[in-house]
Amino acid sequence: MKPTIFLFSIILICSCQSPDKQEDGGVAYVGGTIIDGSGNDPIPDGVLWVQDGRVVILGTKNEIDLPSEVEQVDVSGKVIVPGLINGHGHVGDVKGIEGGHYSRETLLDNLRKYAQYGITTVVSLGGDREEAVPLRHLNDTIPDGRSRLFIAGEVITGNTPEEALEVVQENHEMGVDFMKIRVDDNLGTSSKMKEEVYRSIINKSHELGYQIPTHMYYLEDSKKLLDAGSDLLAHSIRDKVVDQEFVQYLKQKGVGYCPTLTRELSTFVYEDTASFFSDPFFLKVYSPEEIQPLLDPKRQEQVRNNRNAQIYKQQLPVAYENLKILYEAGVPIVFGTDSGVPTRFIGYFEHLEMEMMAEAGMDAKGILMSATSVVARELQLKDLGLLEPGYWADFLVLEANPLENIRNFRRIVEVYIGGVKLKDTE
Ligand SMILES: [Zn+2]
Structure with missing residues (x-):
């Protein structure tokens, strides 16, 4: 290739890759209230300066002198919070x-739906x-129009340690971020993974450098899983109210607890017409045609007569009580x-989840931190979950302050991922 053509190609490539003004000084969002996700007090009349997808600096207008090349966007009267993170x-x-529709297209569709709802x-x-x-x-670059993705590969199963370790190896070779197991008998309807099997999976996963979240249901299993080294209890304990010995053990292990209350809700809520089917915030993404099968009286009756659905429904108050106890005890x-x-x-259930966490007794600040800095810290999601210099500029611009009412998370004006505005948030 001749040098002149080569140079011309480079110029073309550069201009294609930098369609916005970020090649200059970046963009500063000025005049709003900024909540950084750490639990610190909100910053009134703030400045959030973003460049190349990351936060440069944030503070009050008085504290920060913006260079003249920085584009300024007025967000007075709005509230900026870190983007929400779904850890499960x-x-x-x-x-x-x-x-049953697994494909690249479905992956992108699902990730766009999460992003539209601010996840x-x-x-x-x-x-x-x-x-x-x-x-x-794309966790390492700037995604456009969809949320960031971490994966766990195939859920590891096996009747023997050897069988299970083959799956660990396959996941490892595929390039996963986490390893995942299930230790549950689905209310007595299936066989539970043997302790010797999950111990070997956990040990091998740790050796390879992975965290290993676990699906569980029972208190007794949760104790054994903590002992075996599980890094996250990925559901609520639902059979019994936790005892103090367990609370102390969980704290001592420093392991997080992921309540997934909407998982329980989904097992029984379609025994009737779910109230959220008429919620405009639901209908902005999901169409009445899509939910039609869930309105079928026969299908609803099946849910009413389903043994497991009714047990999960009956046990939901236990999950609520456990969340309150563990949150108040300081468990992440x-x-x-x-x-x-x-x-x-997808997306809508994350907002329902926050409302259920509030019903269970968590305050708005605790819920906001759980869905931003706490989940990122516990799952070691690098440079995510906080608005802090050097972190990814993943944030939401809201109409109202979610610390005053968690439902204000619904009032999304704009979603930014890696400093790029999602176009489709209306
Ligand atoms: Zn799951």
Whole structure:
């Protein structure tokens, strides 16, 4: 190639990759209230300066002198918060209310839905296939129009340690971020993974450098899993109210607890017409046609007569009580919903989850931190979950302050991921 043509090509490439003004001084969002996610007091009349997808600095208008080349965007009267992070979702399988559609297209569709609802990062805890691997690499760059993705690969199963370790190896070779196991008998309807099997999986996963969140249900299993080294209890304990000995053990282990209250809700709520089906915030993304099958009286009756659904319903108050006890004891509450499974509506369920956490007794500040800094810290999601210099500029601009009412998270004006505005938030 001749040097002149070569140079021309470089100029073309550069101009294609930098369509916005970020090649200059970046953009500063000025005049709003900024909540950084750390638990510190909100910054009134703030400045959030973003460049190349990351936060440069934040503070009050008086504290920060912006260079003249920085573009300023007035967000007076608005509230800026870090983007929400779902620490337990599933991505890529669900279309409408049906599973079995795993593809790159479904992955992108699901990730766009999360982003539209302000969930800027999702950790997919299982059911992840090859198609997800190239998408997770965008965790290192700036995604456009969809949320960031972390994956756990195949949920590890096996009757013997050898069988299970083969799955660990396959996941490792595929390039996952986490390993995931289930220790549960689904209310006595299936066989539970043996202790010797999960111990070997956990040990091997740690050796390879992975955290290992666990699906569990029973208090006794949770104790054993903590002893075996599980890094996250990925659901609520639902059979019994936790005892003090367990609370102390969980704190001593420093392991997080992910309540997924909407998972429980989804098992029984369709025994009737779910009240949220008429919620405009639901209908802005989901169509009446999509939910039609859930309005079928026969289907609703099946849910009313389903033994497991009714047990999960009956045990939900135990999950509420355990969340309150563990939160008040200072256990890290890791935000997660188990959405992305059929009838657990991606994006919307995260907002329901926050409202259920509030009903269970968590204050708004605790919920906000759970869904931003706490989940990011516990799952070691690098440079996410806080608005702090050097962190990714993933944030929401809201009409009202979610610390005053958690439902204000619904009042999304704009969603930014890596400093890039999501176009489709209306
Ligand atoms: Zn799950």
